[in-house]
Amino acid sequence: MKKTIFITSIFILLSLLTPSLSSTPTCNKNDEKALFQIKKSLGNPYHLTSWKKNEDCCTWYCVKCDRTTGRINELTIFSGNITGQIPPEVGNLPYLKYLEFRKLTNLTGQIPSSISKLTHLTMLTLSWTDLSGPVPSFISQLKTLNYLDLSFNKLTGSIPPELATLPKLIEMDLSRNKLTGVIPESFGKLSKTFVALHLSHNQLTGHVPKSLNISTIDLARNQLTGDLSLIFGKNKAIERADFSRNGFQFDISKVVFPKSLTWLDLNHNKIYGSLPATLTGLHLQNFNVSYNKLCGKIPRGGELQKMELTSYFHNQCLCGSPMPACSKRSGLF
């Protein structure tokens, strides 16, 4: 009898303990408060109906918690019917690592300065929205940032030179905005971690900093001018580059293309001279020099003859396979 009572009470005790043993820590109260402010600020949208009082906010839609601390570390609002501005209260989630507002065509206003308080951010994505105003220089205070994606918005003004000082940045995408001005000279001194820079589809002008040295670079569809020779060179990291549809003007025969180069688009510029023979030594997957002012025989070898004719057409007098043979009259055999 005694034994049965003992076992039963152990059983009851265990069943009482089990839920608290197996559950992760509940959401931090300050973070919950900030999330309710964010929800209210966005006009209590349908997208956030799972954000309810008396339910652990670690289980809510669009957020994630750190399992050990119960602090919110991810806020991802993607493709909802959200109208309004980015709530400044996002700055009250101090342990955020990922912050994302994406595919929200009715998200308007500027990027709020409270984001500068998020000193643990590793990824900031504000993309495919109707955000306007400048690319804020305070983003350079987010020293732990690895990925910055502000593409497909309506941002205006110039690129803040301070962004080049971010010590852990790997990739920056500011493409598809309305940015003007030059690529800051500071981008010639990016950190060693930096791999990819995307600035295409803007209205950037001026020259590209000569010491720029990264493996992936997309500057297509701007109004950039000047010489790209020094972006290439024996000791440069460049692997994939799109410089198409700009006003670049230089003699390509003098360029030293690094062995690492696999993907190059130079179409629609004012590049002149003949293609250097060193191009035949590259493992090119894509190569397009169409719509320039190039002349002379396409060097034979490597991948150059495997490219389509459209990679070479609309130049001054490029000839030889895959273009028509060089004519006797041109003196090019």
Ligand SMILES: *[C@@H]1O[C@H](CO)[C@@H](O)[C@H](O)[C@H]1NC(C)=O
């Ligand atoms: C944007 O707002 C307009 C006007 O309120 C609304 O009709 C439309 O459905 C919204 N679109 C999206 C994708 O949120």
Ligand SMILES: *[C@@H]1O[C@H](CO)[C@@H](O)[C@H](O)[C@H]1NC(C)=O
């Ligand atoms: C978005 O929300 C607005 C206002 O709540 C509503 O009028 C509109 O129909 C919604 N649009 C879509 C695409 O759900």
Ligand SMILES: *[C@@H]1O[C@H](CO)[C@@H](O)[C@H](O)[C@H]1NC(C)=O
């Ligand atoms: C460019 O970057 C690569 C890889 O980080 C490095 O090995 C190379 O020395 C750099 N070249 C120049 C000219 O700074």
Ligand SMILES: *[C@@H]1O[C@H](CO)[C@@H](O)[C@H](O)[C@H]1NC(C)=O
């Ligand atoms: C090269 O670029 C031109 C201009 O954009 C385009 O018409 C052509 O199809 C491209 N060729 C290849 C092989 O990508």
